[in-house]
Amino acid sequence: MNFYEATKSLENEKRLDAVAEKVAEVVGKVVPPGPVKDALSGTWLGHSAHPVMTDIPIGAWTSATALDLIGGKESAVAARRLIGLGILASLPTAMSGFSDYADTFGAERRVGITHAAFNVAALALFGASYTARRKGSNLRGKSLSLLGMGAASAGAYLGGHLSLDMGVGVDHTAYEAGPEDWTPAVPESELEDGKLTKVEVDGATIMLTRHGGRVCALSDRCTHAGGPLSEGTVEGGTVKCPWHGSVFSLEDGSVEQGPARAPQPRYETRVIEGRVEVRGS
Numbered sequence: 001m002n003f004y005e006a007t008k009s010l011e012n013e014k015r016l017d018a019v020a021e022k023v024a025e026v027v028g029k030v031v032p033p034g035p036v037k038d039a040l041s042g043t044w045l046g047h048s049a050h051p052v053m054t055d056i057p058i059g060a061w062t063s064a065t066a067l068d069l070i071g072g073k074e075s076a077v078a079a080r081r082l083i084g085l086g087i088l089a090s091l092p093t094a095m096s097g098f099s100d101y102a103d104t105f106g107a108e109r110r111v112g113i114t115h116a117a118f119n120v121a122a123l124a125l126f127g128a129s130y131t132a133r134r135k136g137s138n139l140r141g142k143s144l145s146l147l148g149m150g151a152a153s154a155g156a157y158l159g160g161h162l163s164l165d166m167g168v169g170v171d172h173t174a175y176e177a178g179p180e181d182w183t184p185a186v187p188e189s190e191l192e193d194g195k196l197t198k199v200e201v202d203g204a205t206i207m208l209t210r211h212g213g214r215v216c217a218l219s220d221r222c223t224h225a226g227g228p229l230s231e232g233t234v235e236g237g238t239v240k241c242p243w244h245g246s247v248f249s250l251e252d253g254s255v256e257q258g259p260a261r262a263p264q265p266r267y268e269t270r271v272i273e274g275r276v277e278v279r280g281s
Contacts, residue, residue, distance in 0.1 A: 003157060004161075007111065007157075007158065007161050007165075010110060010111055010114055011107035011110055011111055011166075012107065012110075013110055014110075016109075016110045016113055016114070017109075017110065019113060020109045020110055020112070020113040021109070023098075023101070023113060023116075024101060024102045024104070024109060027098045027099065027101065027102040028102045031095075031098070031099050031102065033244070033245040033257070033258075033259070034257075037099055037258060037259055038257065038258035038259065040095055040096040040099035040100075041096070041099055041100065041258045041259035041260075041261065042096070042258075042261050043255055043257075043258030043259065043260065043261050045261065046261055046262065047169075047171075047261050047262065048100060048163075048169035048261060049096045050093065050096040050097045050099075050100055050169070051159070051163065051169070053089070053092060053093040053096055054093055054097075054156070054159070056085070056086070056089035056093070057085075057086040057087070057089045057090040057093055057152075058086075058152060058156065059086075060082045060083070060085045060086035060089065061082070061083060061086040061122075061126055061145070061148065061149060061152060062149070063082050064078075064079040064080075064082035064083045064086070064145060065079075065145050065146065065149050067079040067082070068142045068145060068146075076133070076138055079133075079145075080130060080133040080134070080141070083126050083129055083130045083133070083145065084130055086126060087123065087126055087127055087130060090119075090123050094116075094119065094120075094123070097115075097116065097119070098116065099259070100168065100169060100259075101113070101116065103224070103225060103243075103244050103259060104168060107166070108162065108166050108168055111158055111161060111162055111166065112162060112168070114158055115155050115158035115159050115162060116155075118151050118152070118154045118155035118158065119151070119152065119155040121148075121151040121155075122148045122149075122151035122152035122155060123148075125144050125145070125147050125148030125151060126144070126145060126148040128144050129141045129142075129144035129145045129148060132144060171223045171261075171262040172221055172222065172223055172224070172225060172226040173219045173221055173223050173262070173264070173265050176204055176219055176221065176265060177202075177203070177204065177280075178201065178202060178204035178206065178219075178265070178267055178278070178279070178280040179201055179202040179204070179278060179279050179280060180279060180280055181279055182270065182272075182277040182278070182279050183201050183202055183277060183278060183279060184272075184275045184276070184277050185199045185201050185206065185208065185217075185275070185276050185277060185278045186199050186208060186275070186276050187274060187275055187276070188215070188271050188274050188275060188276050189274065191208055191209065191210045191215060191276065192210060193209075193210045193211065194209070194210075194234045195209060195210075195234075196208075196209050196229065196230045196231070196232065196234065196239065197209065197230065198220050198228070198230035201278055204219070205219070205220040205221060206218070206219060206220055206267055206278060207219070207220040207229045207230045207239070208269075208276065208278075209234060209239070209250065211234070211237060211250045211251075212237070214269070215269040215271065215276055216250040216251065216269070217266065217267035217268070217269050217278050218239070218248065218250070218253050218264040218265065218266055218267070219253075219264050219265040219266075219267075222241045222243065222244075222246060222260065222264070223246075223260050223261070223262040223263070223264055224241065224243075224244060224246050224258075224259055224260035224261070224262075225243055225244060227241045227242055227243030227244065227246075228242065229241055229242075229248070229264070234250070235247070237249065237250055237251065238250060238256050241260070244259055244260075245257070245259075246258055246259060246260035248260070248263065248264045252266055253265060253266040265280075265281075266281045267279065267280060267281055268280070268281045
C-alpha cells in the first residue's frame with residue numbers, strides 16, 4: 001500500500017470520529033464566527049491563511065535540521081534558535097489550522113485530526129529538542145529533531161492531501177462556468193424580496209433574489225465549503241450561508257463576514273418579457 005492508498009483508507013476510518021468530532025466541537029466554541037475566526041481563516045487575505053503560516057515553522061525546522069547534518073559545531077546556536085523560532089510560529093499556525101478544521105465534516109475531519117496529531121507530535125519533539133540543546137545535550141537534541149522532522153513531514157503530506165485531493169480551503173467555485181450570453185432563467189413572477197430561488201442555467205447553479213427593486217444573482221455554491229446559499233437567509237442586502245455562516249453582499253458577492261475568503265461569482269441580470277435572464281459578469 002502506497003502513501004496515497006493509506007491516506008484514502010484513513011478517510012474511511014470511522015473509529016476516529018468520536019475524537020475528531022469532540023475536538024471540532026471544542027474549537028467551534030473557542031473560536032466562534034466573528035473577527036477572530038475571520039482573521040484565522042484568512043478572510044482578510046483572500047485565501048486560507050493556514051498554508052501560508054506553515055512556511056515559517058516548517059522552514060525554520062528544516063533549516064535547523066540541515067545545520068545539524070552539515071553545519072558543524074559552530075552552527076549549534078543557530079540551529080537551536082531556528083528551532084525556537086519554529087516553536088513560536090507553530091502556535092498561531094496551529095490556531096489557524098484548528099479554525100479551518102472545525103469547518104470540515106466526515107472524511108475531511110478524519111484526515112484533519114490525523115494531520116493535527118502529527119503536527120502536535122512534531123511540536124512536542126522539537127520542544128524536547130530545544131530543551132535538550134539548552135541543557136547541552138546536542139546529540140539528543142539532534143536525534144529528537146530528526147524524529148520531529150519525520151512527524152512534520154507526515155503532517156505536511158496529509159495537509160497537502162486535504163487541500164489538493166479533498167479541496168479543503170479552496171474556492172469551491174473555481175471551475176464554475178456560467179452562461180456567457182444572456183440566457184433565460186426563471187419567470188420574474190417567481191421572485192420576491194427576501195426569497196432565495198435556486199436555478200440551473202447552462203450547468204451552473206445560481207441563486208436569485210429580488211433586492212432594492214432589482215434582481216440579484218450569485219453562484220449558489222458557497223466559495224468557502226460549497227454550501228447552498230439558496231438555503232440561507234437574507235439579511236439587509238446580504239445572504240448568509242447556512243453551513244458556516246459566511247455572509248456575502250447581494251450586489252457584488254463580496255465577503256462581508258467569513259470564514260469565506262473569496263467572493264461569490266456574480267451574474268448580470270435583466271428582465272425580458274417577464275422572464276429573468278442571466279449571464280456571467
